[in-house]
Amino acid sequence: MFLQKLYRFFFFSVLISICLLLYNWYKDDEFDNNPISQELEQQIFLKKEQTRQLLQRHYNISLNVPIIVSDKLPSSLYGVAVFTNDEKILIYLNKKRFKESRSYMIDYVIPHEYAHAVMFHLKEFSKEQSGHSEKWESICKNLNGKKCDRFVDNHDIIIGKTGF
Numbered sequence: 112m113f114l115q116k117l118y119r120f121f122f123f124s125v126l127i128s129i130c131l132l133l134y135n136w137y138k139d140d141e142f143d144n145n146p147i148s149q150e151l152e153q154q155i156f157l158k159k160e161q162t163r164q165l166l167q168r169h170y171n172i173s174l175n176v177p178i179i180v181s182d183k184l185p186s187s188l189y190g191v192a193v194f195t196n197d198e199k200i201l202i203y204l205n206k207k208r209f210k211e212s213r214s215y216m217i218d219y220v221i222p223h224e225y226a227h228a229v230m231f232h233l234k235e236f237s238k239e240q241s242g243h244s245e246k247w248e249s250i251c252k253n254l255n256g257k258k259c260d261r262f263v264d265n266h267d268i269i270i271g272k273t274g275f
């Protein structure tokens with residue numbers, strides 16, 4: 112009797128695990144093959160607005176940088192700030208990385224990349240330390256950044272043409 116109960120218990124545990132696994136696969140696939148959700152779009156928008164307000168308050172700069180979520184970024188990059196050949200400033204966020212941690216992408220990556228965008232806006236194009244200068248660091252911190260380390264091995268600024 113007891114064994115039978117135990118057997119049933121394991122049987123159902125395995126069944127539930129398989130269902131969860133299948134559900135996760137389905138969710139992953141759905142995330143990969145669809146545009147980002149409205150909820151996520153809204154979160155990105157709100158974070159961008161907060162960042163812009165801080166920029167206005169600390170530097171009196173009004174800068175509206177388009178933030179584009181793309182699955183074409185190399186997986187090593189969370190985000191990248193781009194100064195295009197026709198002098199537009201853009202921020203790309205890696206869609207694949209949102210799956211791991213949405214809050215990291217929003218709270219860490221957006222202010223970090225926005226600070227790079229501000230540097231472009233100020234015509235500061237030094238690639239020394241991949242653009243992680245002291246000035247960039249203080250802007251990043253003032254934008255409430257949590258990842259404003261100057262000695263990161265991030266190559267996340269692109270000046271000129273991008274492949275995405």
Ligand SMILES: [Zn+2]
Pocket residue numbers: 223227243265267268
């Ligand atoms: Zn950076």
